[in-house]
Amino acid sequence: xxxxxxxxxxxxxxxxxxxxxxxxxxxxxxxxxxxxxxxxxxxxxxxxxxxxxxxxxxxxxxxxxxxxxxxxxxxxxxxxxxxxxxxxxxxxxxxxxxxxxxxxxxxxxxxxxxxxxxxxxxxxxxxxxxxxxxxxxxxxxxxxxxxxxxxxxxxxxxxxxxxxxxxxxxxxxxxxxxxxxxxxxxxxxxxxxxxxxxxxxxxxxxxxxxxxxxxxxxxxxxxxxxxxxxxxxx
Numbered sequence: 001x002x003x004x005x006x007x008x009x010x011x012x013x014x015x016x017x018x019x020x021x022x023x024x025x026x027x028x029x030x031x032x033x034x035x036x037x038x039x040x041x042x043x044x045x046x047x048x049x050x051x052x053x054x055x056x057x058x059x060x061x062x063x064x065x066x067x068x069x070x071x072x073x074x075x076x077x078x079x080x081x082x083x084x085x086x087x088x089x090x091x092x093x094x095x096x097x098x099x100x101x102x103x104x105x106x107x108x109x110x111x112x113x114x115x116x117x118x119x120x121x122x123x124x125x126x127x128x129x130x131x132x133x134x135x136x137x138x139x140x141x142x143x144x145x146x147x148x149x150x151x152x153x154x155x156x157x158x159x160x161x162x163x164x165x166x167x168x169x170x171x172x173x174x175x176x177x178x179x180x181x182x183x184x185x186x187x188x189x190x191x192x193x194x195x196x197x198x199x200x201x202x203x204x205x206x207x208x209x210x211x212x213x214x215x216x217x218x219x220x221x222x223x224x225x226x227x228x229x230x231x232x233x234x
Contacts, residue, residue: 025042026039026040026041026070027039027040028040031077031109032079032108032109032112033082033105033108033109034081034082034105034109035080036077036078036079036109037077037078038075038076038077038078038113039070039076039077039078041073041075042073043073043074044115044116044117045074045075045116045117045221045225046074046075046076046077046117046118046119047065047066047069047074047075047077047119047121047218048077048079048110048118048119048120048121048130049062049066049076049077049078049079049122049126050079050106050120050122050123050126050127050129050130051078051079051080051124051125051126052123052124052126052145053084053088053098053124053125055123055124055194057078059123059194060207060210061123061144061194061195061207061210062078062121062123062144064210064214065121065142065214066078068211068214068215069214072218074119074218074221075116077109077110077113079109079110080105081098081101081102081105081106082105084098084102085097085101086098091168095125095147095149098125099132099149102125102129103129106129106133107133107136110133110137117137118133118134118137118139119139119140119142119221120134120137120139120142121141121142121217122141122142122144122146122150123144124144124145124147124168124193125147127141127143127145127146127147127150128146128147128149128150128153130143131143131150131153132153140157140158140159140183140217140220141154141155141158142158142159142160142213142217143158143161144161144210145161145162145163145166145168145194145195146160146162146177147168147169148168148169148170148173151177154180154182155182156182157182158183159182159183159213159216159217160177160180160184160185160186161185161186161187161188161213162174162177162186162187162191162195163187163188163189163192163193163195163197163206164187164188164189164190164191165190165191165192166191166193167192183220184213184216184217186209186210186213188206191206195207195210
């Protein structure tokens with residue numbers, strides 16, 4: 001069933017609403033025309049979360065990333081694309097149609113945070129937008145279950161996780177992913193497009209491994225920041 005596109009331009013009720021988290025220095029406000037929650041903390045680094053068509057910010061891979069990034073002291077942007085015109089029965093055509101819409105929304109939202117350095121965490125469709133955004137922001141990407149369209153844009157500094165029971169990847173895609181040079185790779189045998197396994201215990205183990213990958217991604221950002229700082233101070 002096709003989901004009709006609802007222009008985000010009219011969703012203004014909570015635009016620029018601000019609130020400060022009790023007992024912390026974090027301030028949350030809603031930014032952009034699609035009402036993206038922005039959790040701001042001190043420092044220049046911002047983790048940008050980019051969802052899939054149906055995998056949103058309350059799902060484990062994005063929700064856990066948000067919590068860890070906040071614990072590390074990063075700002076976090078849950079970048080919403082609004083309602084996109086996708087059809088699960090025609091995914092390739094849907095992706096072609098939705099990419100320019102989502103990319104424009106994302107760029108306009110990030111333009112309001114020009115003082116930040118962005119690092120991208122994408123899930124499924126969001127991995128495509130993450131790779132396109134970093135052409136201008138120059139950040140690394142953590143790609144959860146990338147799509148076929150994402151593969152040519154992945155770089156050696158990226159982190160990626162995927163399973164071999166993902167219905168959106170064929171054997172050629174899996175071979176490409178296995179051969180791609182990357183900073184960090186998590187291959188989940190028997191896992192689907194959400195990194196879930198038929199055995200719940202195995203799913204828990206994959207989520208635990210994914211959380212360790214998140215920590216390595218954040219540690220790498222901190223290490224690079226310290227390195228750049230030491231070079232600047234010389």
